[in-house]
Amino acid sequence: MTQRPDPDETPKPEELAEAQSDQVSAVADEADVEMDKPASGTSAEDAVEAPGASEDPLPAEEAEGTVDSGEGDGSGVSEIDRRFMAAAIRMSRRHLGLTSTNPSVGTLIVKDGMIVGRGVTALGGRPHAEPQALAEAGEAARGATAYVTLEPCAHHGRTPPCAEALVTAGVARVVGAAADPDDRVSGRGYAILRAAGIEVVEGVLADEAGDELAGYLTRSSKKRPEVTLKLAISSDGMIGRRDAGQVQITGGISRAQVHLMRAESDVILVGIGTVLADDPELNSRLPGLEERSPVRVVLDPQVKLPMMSKLALSARSLPLYLAIGPEASAVRRSSLEMLGVRFLATETHDGRIALPELLEDLSGQGFSTVFVEGGAATARTFLEDGMVDRIALFRGPNPIGEDGIRSPLTPETIPDGFRLVREARYGLDQYSEWVRD
Ligand SMILES: NC(=O)C1=CN([C@@H]2O[C@H](COP(=O)(O)OP(=O)(O)OC[C@H]3O[C@@H](n4cnc5c(N)ncnc54)[C@H](OP(=O)(O)O)[C@@H]3O)[C@@H](O)[C@H]2O)C=CC1
Numbered sequence: 001m002t003q004r005p006d007p008d009e010t011p012k013p014e015e016l017a018e019a020q021s022d023q024v025s026a027v028a029d030e031a032d033v034e035m036d037k038p039a040s041g042t043s044a045e046d047a048v049e050a051p052g053a054s055e056d057p058l059p060a061e062e063a064e065g066t067v068d069s070g071e072g073d074g075s076g077v078s079e080i081d082r083r084f085m086a087a088a089i090r091m092s093r094r095h096l097g098l099t100s101t102n103p104s105v106g107t108l109i110v111k112d113g114m115i116v117g118r119g120v121t122a123l124g125g126r127p128h129a130e131p132q133a134l135a136e137a138g139e140a141a142r143g144a145t146a147y148v149t150l151e152p153c154a155h156h157g158r159t160p161p162c163a164e165a166l167v168t169a170g171v172a173r174v175v176g177a178a179a180d181p182d183d184r185v186s187g188r189g190y191a192i193l194r195a196a197g198i199e200v201v202e203g204v205l206a207d208e209a210g211d212e213l214a215g216y217l218t219r220s221s222k223k224r225p226e227v228t229l230k231l232a233i234s235s236d237g238m239i240g241r242r243d244a245g246q247v248q249i250t251g252g253i254s255r256a257q258v259h260l261m262r263a264e265s266d267v268i269l270v271g272i273g274t275v276l277a278d279d280p281e282l283n284s285r286l287p288g289l290e291e292r293s294p295v296r297v298v299l300d301p302q303v304k305l306p307m308m309s310k311l312a313l314s315a316r317s318l319p320l321y322l323a324i325g326p327e328a329s330a331v332r333r334s335s336l337e338m339l340g341v342r343f344l345a346t347e348t349h350d351g352r353i354a355l356p357e358l359l360e361d362l363s364g365q366g367f368s369t370v371f372v373e374g375g376a377a378t379a380r381t382f383l384e385d386g387m388v389d390r391i392a393l394f395r396g397p398n399p400i401g402e403d404g405i406r407s408p409l410t411p412e413t414i415p416d417g418f419r420l421v422r423e424a425r426y427g428l429d430q431y432s433e434w435v436r437d
Pocket residue numbers: 230231232233238239240241245246247249270271272273274275277278299300301302304351352353354355373374375376377378379381382405
């Protein structure tokens with residue numbers, strides 16, 4: 001029988017705060033740089049000393065300026081530059097999963113050590129972060145420093161290029177994090193700024209910004225979305241119990257974390273085996289993030305999805321796609337179509353959906369991030385096909401035993417080429433995350 005999550009286990013805010021999660025605290029950090037607060041009067045300390053920030057308070061004299069603090073590394077980058085960039089990166093998380101096909105970019109305009117303008121790429125991808133931050137700053141942008149998590153765009157789209165907007169606003173200095181691989185930008189954004197006499201510093205916290213922009217960067221360079229494989233495993237390395245439906249392996253704080261990760265993704269994907277066993281909802285149910293549920297995709301070559309499954313019954317309110325093969329029954333297809341289910345016709349190999357083709361299709365539709373939540377067969381083929389960019393493992397404290405379904409992956413069997421980037425404790429669970437080098 002399917003076990004439902006215990007509502008009493010829904011974590012309280014103080015539990016979340018205790019979870020010491022980078023991502024949960026990042027959301028809290030973002031909230032501290034509230035977009036709807038008046039910009040004027042936000043000091044460097046306000047921006048950087050958000051909850052969860054580990055940095056020591058800045059000395060007043062350092063907070064007053066944005067020029068080299070005298071570290072002597074000769075790069076022209078000060079500690080305060082890095083802190084403002086860290087704040088801009090945290091802010092950019094606000095719209096992760098909501099700006100497709102654009103990346104979620106953060107911009108801060110800083111004058112005399114005070115934040116005078118803030119912008120995050122708007123829902124749907126426009127307007128970009130820079131014009132919003134410049135509009136908030138108004139005349140104060142003249143002579144200010146702009147912190148941008150991605151190189152400002154250089155092309156004329158529905159709005160003029162952001163690089164030109166920064167020039168027109170009269171900023172004196174631009175500090176950038178990640179370079180933009182988009183052919184229409186790729187160095188041109190920084191070139192426009194330099195040609196106008198603006199001082200440009202590139203690559204400040206580029207890795208950290210790249211982490212948040214991973215979907216966009218992968219989609220631009222590999223023409224497919226960034227894939228995160230997430231699994232919840234028991235202490236003895238199982239992901240479920242045979243013929244038992246959904247087994248709760250991890251606790252409430254991990255579940256909240258998973259729902260946050262879902263909310264930050266464009267697509268959540270599982271195999272039909274998981275749907276038949278668990279009857280999952282695959283949405284984001286974290287209070288306040290319900291509207292941010294991703295599109296759901298099920299690998300279902302033979303269209304086995306039950307009409308009465310939670311997924312099929314919710315297809316009108318939250319998009320549901322079945323990746324189907326050439327042999328899919330037209331009759332089953334049209335019954336599900338009436339419920340609002342959509343289809344992605346894909347080639348199959350040995351009855352398996354061709355993942356590279358499916359991912360290319362999803363990328364073509366503008367999706368930049370795919371969160372794969374299993375089950376075992378699906379996880380295995382994503383790994384075998386080399387289609388996993390990030391692995392997120394939640395390990396619960398209890399064993400499942402002999403009737404368990406063995407996980408295709410444990411912390412001890414992470415494939416070569418992946419690097420451990422994050423570890424955290426969520427209640428009694430251990431969280432570990434790896435990225436492909
Ligand atoms: N702890 C955890 O993190 C999770 C645990 N689970 C557990 O896992 C179990 C289900 O796992 P499993 O049975 O392996 O099911 P999957 O969810 O991996 O589904 C497998 C099915 O998906 C279809 N499929 C189509 N293309 C592919 C492809 N390229 N690669 C793999 N599958 C493809 C096939 O359907 P067809 O046979 O019709 O061709 C295949 O049998 C359940 O017990 C569930 O509770 C599930 C998710 C997460």
